[in-house]
Amino acid sequence: MKNDGSMINAFVPGQGGLTENESRLVERRAKTLGPAYRLFYKHPVHLVRGEGVWLYDPQGRAYLDCYNNVASVGHCHPRVVAATAAQAATFASHTRYLHETVLDYAEALLATFPAELGHVMFTCTGSEANDLALRIARAATGGTGIIVTETAYHGVTQAVSGFSPSLGEGVPLGEHVRTVPAPDPLRLPGDLGTAFAAGVQAAIDDLTRHGVKPAVLIVDTVFSSDGVFADPPGFLAPAVEAIRKAGGLFIADEVQPGFGRTGSHMWGFQRHRIVPDMVSLGKPMGNGYPVAGLVLRPEVIADFGAKARYFNTFGGNAVAAATAMAVLDVIRDEGLQQNAATVGAAFRAGLADLATRHAALGPTRGAGLFVGQEIVANGDPMAAEAAEAARIVNDLREEGVLISATGPRANVLKIRPPLPFSLDNLAFFLDRLDKVLARTSVKSK
């Protein structure tokens, strides 16, 4: 099975090392949830409490969370929890009645987008948002072709899993899906924007030769599962131009980079000075409450709106809206986007410093608090070291630090802590990483 990065370090049953209590939980999981569920780490983490950037096990051991982008404003943020509880106790129903909360939130959310993006529709998950984007794009373009990157992940519905190649060979791609090389500056020749667009154009040409009209190019604007690619800013623009010229739409999947994480902007696409046709939102939107959405240019929904309607029972319910509003408020009031920029820059500088002493650290990438760190052999940026990346992830877990790994070669450390991550937290992380790297068997420089 190929991976989507998040499963590189999956627990394998029967390998030992678990406490009696952990073993019992693993057994109960297998019995009730069945064979399709996976746990992180060789030694799964049993968690019972979260607060800010910290997670705790039943013995009170603390884990520094450098991975979870859902609890984006901090685990169990009191202001968000209070908003959820207050609205749930007052009114919790759906969008077929008039109610202010969903409109207040919709207006506040749209105010963070360029003026061209005038509507928002609410779903419960990023998968549903991308699935809806596809339905709307098909209606708007009359096309069915879908272009994604080679290790993309966009969700788990029947349609969206069909354009999420990172799910592996056990999950078939849809028949009108084409994959293109990720914008990897180590592997694409010449100007990155030109090279990436050339891949997209080749996919467009291939679809056309097969008689398939292109509907969408959809990318995660920080290319999380492809290995984290953020630089140089602007490299996405030529590819967006290519899909539009072919009559297709450009969808920015902001489920991972969105809501201030990239530091310089609220949304990952803004880094590229483009305005997408649709933008899908998810994970951090409700700090754990299941709320997601699709922001779009009004002209894109005209055809769909004329012949279909959209109702998602829980999507945009009053509690979802109140919760998501609290998240927006906290991002603004606590300066979390700025914090992501500041601490993110220090993060990359700290890794660069460690790299002078550890040959396993190749190029560092990312933006704000979305960090990708290549693990390589002998300081050679092209010599991917998946086994060493897995060792680092698992050893860090034993040191009380949670991260994961990603990318088609499974050798890119994926680091994306909650946004209130501080310089002190960073110092803790770098200290533990230094310690773990010192145990490497990879040859030093």
Place this chain on the structure above:
Amino acid sequence: MKNDGSMINAFVPGQGGLTENESRLVERRAKTLGPAYRLFYKHPVHLVRGEGVWLYDPQGRAYLDCYNNVASVGHCHPRVVAATAAQAATFASHTRYLHETVLDYAEALLATFPAELGHVMFTCTGSEANDLALRIARAATGGTGIIVTETAYHGVTQAVSGFSPSLGEGVPLGEHVRTVPAPDPLRLPGDLGTAFAAGVQAAIDDLTRHGVKPAVLIVDTVFSSDGVFADPPGFLAPAVEAIRKAGGLFIADEVQPGFGRTGSHMWGFQRHRIVPDMVSLGKPMGNGYPVAGLVLRPEVIADFGAKARYFNTFGGNAVAAATAMAVLDVIRDEGLQQNAATVGAAFRAGLADLATRHAALGPTRGAGLFVGQEIVANGDPMAAEAAEAARIVNDLREEGVLISATGPRANVLKIRPPLPFSLDNLAFFLDRLDKVLARTSVKSK
């Protein structure tokens, strides 16, 4: 546009009668949410508070909720709200860490099912549950054919909207989808089980003739959008036998009838003395919190589990599990299934009594607190009166009672109040309905 029943009484902009404040909310909706959203009623209801079976507008006017099956144990139930708030303040993360809450809930939920149904997988919406069921069924059977009833509604993803014909002609059916006549005792000849199974067999034969292997027969076990069909108990069994004989699976969609609503049983399929291969759950599961799931026979997931994995970021998160557990506890501790049986029986008796005086009331159907009431001309059960049904729904809204209408002829009143609905609430409903029926222009008996 055809309807799924719930949209028969949709608001049409520009028809007047709105207050200044309501008009402003309608404008804000159109501007932010766009053209695919719909409001209930000619005169939309502006709601700000819910408690038990009552909803309130900003002026404090009370509406008796006889429609919302999401807030199934009562709007803003304090015990459910407390469970949500407590878990959200403690730990809210996902299923890739070990955590007790999701396992405690999974075990409690599975205990309400026949022993053959041994696994549960968690999603956020009923749409996602049915979408996952399709993916699993395709892996398990190697087939792609899907059989549904003529006015079925199963959800809004790309794949599931393709087998939800009630969404209307603007939403294309999938290419391997076949529809069969609903089990309408007024319109199918002879024994209902035999007649319904004959339709399913015809669809199987048609798929086979087209070289398509059947994968699933999926039905809402109370046939909500087809017009509400519950009797005689057992009529589903021959159709289930037919799809299995053809190598396909039977999926019970319990998003609407599930969690005790039908009174006699916890699950609608139990009324038919069958054990499905998969059971999809949704709306009432979290009393408004976005949680849904798929219960299945372990042998059905074996193929999917061997080649794919399933992760839904918010699905089965700790807050979802704690909330859903509180809902199960409330159903048991407050005797809500029994209440649905008792008050549901009184409901049908009360309607039968009204029918002796109002020729617009045709056959009453349903089970427990899921009631379908045909509105007809001159007491003729075959003479569907859609306009009169719409008038009744809108007039009841003016009288402070919320219901809707459903079915392919849009003439079946759809009544499904929160489960704590009392005999006093019923008396209030019948009084208002009596009053509204007295204004009819339909000829009396």
